[in-house]
Amino acid sequence: MKARICVIGSGAGAGPIISEMSKAGHEVIVLEKGPWIKTEHFSKDEMVATRRSVYTPDLRDERHVLNRPKGDGFEAKNTYDIGKDIWQGNVVGGSSNFMSGYFHRMKPKDFKLLSSYGPTEGANIVDWPISYEDMEPYYTKVETEVGISGRAVNHPFLEERSTEDYPYPPLAENIVAKKLDAAGKELGYNLVPVPRAILSRSKEDRSACYMSNYCGSFGCSSDAKGSSRAALINGALATGNCELIPNAKVFHLETNGKGKLVKAWYYDGEEKKQSVEADIFVVACQAIESSRLLLMSKNKEFEHGLANNYDQVGKNLVFSAGGVGSCNLFYSDFSEDDAFKLALPGLFINRALYDWYEIDDPDLGGKVKGGLADFVWEHANPITKAVKLKKDNGKLIWGSELKKKMKAHFTEQRMLKFEVFVDWNPNDNCHVSLAKKVKDKWNDPVANVKLGFHDQDIKIGRYVSQKAVEVLKQVGGKNVSWGVGGNPPFNLQAGGCRFGTDPKTSVLDANCRAHDVDNLYVTDGSFMPTGGSVTFTWTIYANSFRVADHLLERLGTANA
Amino acid sequence: MQRVLLTGVAAQLPWLMACTHDSKDKADASLKLTWKQAILDQLIPADQYGPGAVDFLADKYIDWYLQDELIDPSDRDYVANGFKKFEDQFDTKQFESMNASERETIIRKTYETSWGKSWLSRIMTLSFEAMLTHPIYNGNPERIGWKWLDHTPGQPEPSQKIMYPNIFSTINES
Ligand SMILES: Cc1cc2nc3c(=O)[nH]c(=O)nc-3n(C[C@H](O)[C@H](O)[C@H](O)COP(=O)(O)OP(=O)(O)OC[C@H]3O[C@@H](n4cnc5c(N)ncnc54)[C@H](O)[C@@H]3O)c2cc1C
Ligand code: SF4
Numbered sequence: 168m169k170a171r172i173c174v175i176g177s178g179a180g181a182g183p184i185i186s187e188m189s190k191a192g193h194e195v196i197v198l199e200k201g202p203w204i205k206t207e208h209f210s211k212d213e214m215v216a217t218r219r220s221v222y223t224p225d226l227r228d229e230r231h232v233l234n235r236p237k238g239d240g241f242e243a244k245n246t247y248d249i250g251k252d253i254w255q256g257n258v259v260g261g262s263s264n265f266m267s268g269y270f271h272r273m274k275p276k277d278f279k280l281l282s283s284y285g286p287t288e289g290a291n292i293v294d295w296p297i298s299y300e301d302m303e304p305y306y307t308k309v310e311t312e313v314g315i316s317g318r319a320v321n322h323p324f325l326e327e328r329s330t331e332d333y334p335y336p337p338l339a340e341n342i343v344a345k346k347l348d349a350a351g352k353e354l355g356y357n358l359v360p361v362p363r364a365i366l367s368r369s370k371e372d373r374s375a376c377y378m379s380n381y382c383g384s385f386g387c388s389s390d391a392k393g394s395s396r397a398a399l400i401n402g403a404l405a406t407g408n409c410e411l412i413p414n415a416k417v418f419h420l421e422t423n424g425k426g427k428l429v430k431a432w433y434y435d436g437e438e439k440k441q442s443v444e445a446d447i448f449v450v451a452c453q454a455i456e457s458s459r460l461l462l463m464s465k466n467k468e469f470e471h472g473l474a475n476n477y478d479q480v481g482k483n484l485v486f487s488a489g490g491v492g493s494c495n496l497f498y499s500d501f502s503e504d505d506a507f508k509l510a511l512p513g514l515f516i517n518r519a520l521y522d523w524y525e526i527d528d529p530d531l532g533g534k535v536k537g538g539l540a541d542f543v544w545e546h547a548n549p550i551t552k553a554v555k556l557k558k559d560n561g562k563l564i565w566g567s568e569l570k571k572k573m574k575a576h577f578t579e580q581r582m583l584k585f586e587v588f589v590d591w592n593p594n595d596n597c598h599v600s601l602a603k604k605v606k607d608k609w610n611d612p613v614a615n616v617k618l619g620f621h622d623q624d625i626k627i628g629r630y631v632s633q634k635a636v637e638v639l640k641q642v643g644g645k646n647v648s649w650g651v652g653g654n655p656p657f658n659l660q661a662g663g664c665r666f667g668t669d670p671k672t673s674v675l676d677a678n679c680r681a682h683d684v685d686n687l688y689v690t691d692g693s694f695m696p697t698g699g700s701v702t703f704t705w706t707i708y709a710n711s712f713r714v715a716d717h718l719l720e721r722l723g724t725a726n727a
Numbered sequence: 728m729q730r731v732l733l734t735g736v737a738a739q740l741p742w743l744m745a746c747t748h749d750s751k752d753k754a755d756a757s758l759k760l761t762w763k764q765a766i767l768d769q770l771i772p773a774d775q776y777g778p779g780a781v782d783f784l785a786d787k788y789i790d791w792y793l794q795d796e797l798i799d800p801s802d803r804d805y806v807a808n809g810f811k812k813f814e815d816q817f818d819t820k821q822f823e824s825m826n827a828s829e830r831e832t833i834i835r836k837t838y839e840t841s842w843g844k845s846w847l848s849r850i851m852t853l854s855f856e857a858m859l860t861h862p863i864y865n866g867n868p869e870r871i872g873w874k875w876l877d878h879t880p881g882q883p884e885p886s887q888k889i890m891y892p893n894i895f896s897t898i899n900e901s
Contacts, residue, residue, distance in 0.1 A: 202898045207889075211881025212861055214891045219797070221894060227799055381881035388883055436899075512879050549859040549878050554852050563838065563848050566769065566831070570776040577876035 169193060169725040172718070173431050173445035175417045175460070176200070178261020179707045180451035180691025182395030183312075187715035189403035192725030196410045196443055197400075198433050200452075201257035203413040204264070206397065209386030213548045216385050222265065223254035228608040231455070232615040236653060241596070241617065245605050253455075253616075253657040259413055260396025261453065262658060263704065267383035268364035268392055269541050270315055271588075271701035272306050272326050272709075274524060275299035276536070280590070280697050284536050290592035290621050291483055293696050296668050296677040303329055305709035305716075310334050310362075313393035313708055314370050317362030317517075324524040325359075335367045338376060341514035342505060343496070343583065343642070347542055348518070350641035356634070361517040361541060364393035364704070373397055378513030380547045415441070418611050420448060420464040420473055420687070428473075428687050434609055447718065451691040451711070454484060458599040458663035458693065459614040461674075474681035479674045480664055481599035484616070485698045487659035488624035489538060489587035490632045490651030493545070494644025495580040501643070509581055518542045520585075520638060523631050524700060537627055538589030538700035540635035545582035552576070583644055585635040589628050589700045591655070592621035599663050620653035661692030661703050678717040679710070690714050761786070762819035763810060769830045770847065771854055777875040780854050788857035788866040789850065797892055806853070809846035813837065863890050 170193050174181050177199040189195045204222070215221045226247040233251070234243040246253055256262030276283040279294040286292060307329050309315060316335035319328060337360060351358035365376045376391035390397035403409040414436035421430040421442070430442045450457050458481040462472035472480050498506035519541045526537040545552065556573055557563060564572070576582075591597075596619020601612040628651035639647050667673030670682035679694045681687040690711045692703050699706070760768055764786045773779030780786070793803050813819070817833055825833070837843035857866030859873065863885055867873060873880060888897045 203901075204898055205901065208894060208898060208901075210883045210885040210889055212863075212885035212890060214856070214860055214864060215885065215889070215894055218856060218860075219891050221891060225797075225799075377882075379881050380879070385881070547879075547881065549873070549876065550855050553855040553859055557848065557851050557855070563844070563851065565834070565847075565851065566772060567774045567776060570771065570774060573876065574776050577878065 170446040170722045171196065171444070172447045172449060173198065173443050174449045174451065175431060176261060176451040176453065176457075176691065177259050177395060177400060177411070178256070178451060178453060178691065179263040179395050179704050180453070180693075180711050181261070181449065182263070182399035183708060183711035184449050184451070184688075184690055184715050184718070185395075185409060186312075186399040186403045187712065188718060189406045189409040191719055192406075192408060193722065194408055194410075195403065196445065197412065198415040198417050198431060198443065199259050199411065199413050200416040201259060201261075201413065203259040203411070204386065206386070206388060206390055209388050211379060211381040211385055211388075213550050216265075216381075217548060217551060220252070222256050222258050223252060224257055226252060229254075229613070230605065230607070231613055232602040232605050234615060234617040236596075236619060241619070243615065245602075245613075255453065255658050259411065260394045260400065263394040264386050264392075264396060265384050266364070266392070266394075266658070266704060267543075268704075269543075269702050270317075270362045270364045270705040271519070271539070271699075273299070273302075273699035273701055273706050274324055274326050276525070277697065277699035277701075278302070280536060284534065287592060287621070287623055290594055290623065292592065293665075293667060293672070295696060296666055299326065302706070302709055302713065303327065305712040306705060308712050309364075309705055309708045312712070313364055313398045314366045314373070314391075315362050315364055315393070315705075316367040318360045320360060322357045322359050322521055324521050333362060335370075338363060338365060338367050338515045338517065339378065341511060341516055341544075342508040343542075344516050344518055346642050347516070347638065350638050351520070354637055354641055356520060356522050356638065358518045358542075358638070359521045361519045363515070363517060366391040366393070372401070378515070380512040383546060384548070416609065417452075417460060418463060418609060420450075420460065422466060422468050422473070422684070424468055426468065426684060428684055438609075447686050447688065447722070449688045449690055449714075451689070453691050454660040454663045454693045455599050455614050455616055457689055457691055458484070459601065461664065461689075462599070462601050463611060469683070474664070474674050474683045474687060476683050477671045479672065483593035483662045483665050483696065484597050484599055484660065485591040485593050485662040485695065486655035486657070487698060487702060488589045488591040488620065488628055488655070490628045490649060491584060491586050492632055492636055492639060492647065492649030493582055493584040494639040494647040496583050496642070496644055497580045499579070500645070512547065516542050516544060516583075520631075520635055523634055526627070526630060528630075531626070531630065535623075535627065536590055536700065538587055538631045540585045540587045540631055540638075542635075542638075543584050543586060545584055549577075583639060583642070585632075585639065585649075587628055587631045587635060587651070588702060589624060589631060591698055592623055593662060593665075593697060594619055594621050596620075618653075618655060620655070625651055625653060659698075659703055661695040661698045661707075664689045664693035665696040666694040667696065679714045680717075688714060688718070760823065762814075762822045763789075765823060765825075765830060766813065766834065767850065767854055769827070769834045770851055771858070772827070778871050780857070782868075783854065783858040783872055784866055784868055785854040785857040788860075788864070789853050791865065792853055792856075795892070805846070806849060809842065809850065812842055812846075816840075861885050861890075863887070
């Protein structure tokens, strides 16, 4: 049988399905809301990448409502009014085009948080319906298919690997990586090499990374970055089985009155309503928008929204909790040779502090789930860098005082930072619903995102940050500062349609198929009941390959 | 699509031409500043630390920004209204003939007003864009902003086809 599979969205959650199903000979049709920006259209132009809305919608047309904690309650504001844009990348390949590609696998205990650490009051923690062992082959598949470079070294939290090492050797490193290793040794901490979804050697049509120094927020001009577009979709298109429709904003999924999905309705580039019929539908619009689409697709059969018979869609949204810290490495504190090497642009750091992935501290009540800290450089884009310098203690500075500060920041030091990742405890105050009044330009209700967080996220974030601060100081950093708060990083979103065995407490089954709709799958980060203390994208890719295997089992290989 | 339509219109506007300069322009500008240039020069002066806002063509860059139809009119009005408020509150002819320390007093007064505080911050950000953008946008002439801060630009650099806002029509044509 040759099935027609309609995939909605084209980012990390969509790519593996698009690629695997096309290669197996099935007819795949991709509906992507954003335009088709190809490799040759990318440059390191800060105006396009970060100063104007080129990769994301205009907030006048499409916005979100954010319902944020305020005092003892919550306050709802729309993102246009507060000038806060939470879109991440609405183009073919989604935000995976613009990620930095720091990739970590979730650890075995992350799959069974509840049974490993017990319940946390006020948090809806559950075990996953699958284990690390079930996911391992797919993590490995991502290493070869998407392309991950790195070096596996032993450390207390190294997960079991079915292969000895990464298929691509580590990327070239800045001298600061060695300094971090040395600082770790002095402190008795493990600084571990971080794998990246970046090719250190060429792979088929994709060239190796040329260390452009502009990675996060920028599209890749060599296709070394493992975006869903470069790594998976281009190959799918080459099979001749995949059709990609850009500028197609899906607004409704239609059922046939018998619990089966039959059509995806979308607005095309000319704002005309169109539809696509298929046997299988796969939704991967990134967590918030996927929940929104299911909630918008209500009808007589599904009065509360598609796959929402138990009011679970949109619930238990999670982000990556944590904090950030920074310091200045003043060149004058290092030898001339080291200072020269520290300043070299492009070379990577790729180190993380892993020792507190699990914390055993009586002050925290015994063994609890912890997190990790990734060490990174301040981004190179100069306008963004300059904007951060315009105030001292909240007051605008100008004149020669400002210029002196800018000159020193740009030429006398390099800013070393860390980003801490810890679990965002799923809770009753963090979810997606449909806004009652605010609509997008097509008159569809926008997503209303409630952003309650759990105090434990902050506690653990602070704990791990304090350890990372010690490393910054040990490496010679000055002006060390850090902060942990409850504001989520919107680029790392998951949950909302969590998977599980009980339809009353989950939206999807263990294969990411909707309990209530036999031919509907959701394969972005929405399926994740908990997010682990790592960035999500490796897990999103791996899971999508896993679901593709299930679909192949269900449908058979059309080529066979 | 609204955006593509606007781009089509926008691409025909002569703002980029209006932003071009030659060295004669620059020499004249440093002799006598307009009041708008003088505000920007006070925020980012040419001094012992390096070139200033007028050298980066911040005033012309802001004019370009104000004419960009893709940008939310309320954002543009905010910037334009700040200049109007400044004109209402101070004698701009006099401001032009003031020395730096007299101008400083006026800028401090502006910062003390509720509108002035955030408006000065906003035009500072736009001046940073002028200083550190790719020269294709007619700020940062001859890369003086980058050179001043020893900044190495990323490769590839933008071309006419893929710069903002032309990139919208390029994508749609491809
Ligand atoms: C600057 C940045 C840095 C990052 N760095 C890292 C990192 O270092 N490590 C890491 O693991 N992750 C990182 N990420 C996160 C990573 O990009 C995401 O986790 C990943 O791309 C999510 O995949 P997704 O499929 O859920 O969403 P996306 O990749 O965003 O894809 C969703 C797609 O769905 C489309 N869509 C939405 N609604 C509709 C609709 N109604 N109809 C049709 N299409 C629709 C969107 O346009 C988009 O193309 C980063 C992200 C950003 C932005
Ligand atoms: S060339 Fe390397 S550093 Fe530059 S965007 Fe691509 S992957 Fe990132």
